[in-house]
Amino acid sequence: GAGVSQTPSNKVTEKGKYVELRCDPISGHTALYWYRQSLGQGPEFLIYFQGTGAADDSGLPNDRFFAVRPEGSVSTLKIQRTERGDSAVYLCASSSGADTQYFGPGTRLTVL
Amino acid sequence: RKEVEQDPGPFNVPEGATVAFNCTYSNSASQSFFWYRQDCRKEPKLLMSVYSSGNEDGRFTAQLNRASQYISLLIRDSKLSDSATYLCVVGGSGGYNKLIFGAGTRLAVHP
Numbered sequence: 590g591a592g593v594s595q596t597p598s599n600k601v602t603e604k605g606k607y608v609e610l611r612c613d614p615i616s617g618h619t620a621l622y623w624y625r626q627s628l629g630q631g632p633e634f635l636i637y638f639q640g641t642g643a644a645d646d647s648g649l650p651n652d653r654f655f656a657v658r659p660e661g662s663v664s665t666l667k668i669q670r671t672e673r674g675d676s677a678v679y680l681c682a683s684s685s686g687a688d689t690q691y692f693g694p695g696t697r698l699t700v701l
Numbered sequence: 702r703k704e705v706e707q708d709p710g711p712f713n714v715p716e717g718a719t720v721a722f723n724c725t726y727s728n729s730a731s732q733s734f735f736w737y738r739q740d741c742r743k744e745p746k747l748l749m750s751v752y753s754s755g756n757e758d759g760r761f762t763a764q765l766n767r768a769s770q771y772i773s774l775l776i777r778d779s780k781l782s783d784s785a786t787y788l789c790v791v792g793g794s795g796g797y798n799k800l801i802f803g804a805g806t807r808l809a810v811h812p
Binding site for chain 1: 705744746799800805
């Protein structure tokens with residue numbers, strides 16, 4: 590079946606702009622995670638959704654970052670007033686409960 | 702101190718070699734342990750889970766020592782296709798898997 594998909598695959602924006610990154614999880618997966626991976630580092634946890642609710646948002650770096658999952662499927666990560674330090678690959682993963690997480694291909698965000 | 706620490710490498714080995722990667726983690730309450738593989742500019746993919754009893758999957762063997770908070774991965778008979786970054790990953794204890802990743806160890810297998 591289809592895996593996790595993320596759009597766009599690449600996003601270039603200017604400092605101060607607003608961006609939205611989208612994640613389509615595997616059908617039927619109730620758990621959805623966002624991670625951020627900077628060059629030379631492993632992915633870093635941002636937020637976890639169980640269904641529609643954000644069960645753990647402890648990894649969001651500051652209040653410029655926000656994520657939603659209104660219908661318990663697709664999720665959108667929103668970044669306001671982007672900064673150059675936000676440049677990274679944003680990875681989404683989904684799982685069935687606490688089972689194996691399957692990652693999407695990521696969105697490479699570049700803030701100029 | 703990072704929660705999960707790995708030697709970044711790179712490990713440059715010839716085909717057929719045996720190579721071992723090690724990892725330490727700081728949170729003694731961690732409940733689950735994994736090795737993920739990540740190819741250049743691709744997403745991480747689960748290679749194998751790691752259990753206290755040790756587990757093997759073909760040429761790959763993983764070990765966990767909870768007392769020392771130490772995880773290892775052994776690759777036997779290396780193939781060119783094993784070239785990748787290997788991520789040591791620790792899962793949380795909150796009933797869901799908030800994964801904590803190491804920075805990864807790069808492996809390059811050459812002919």
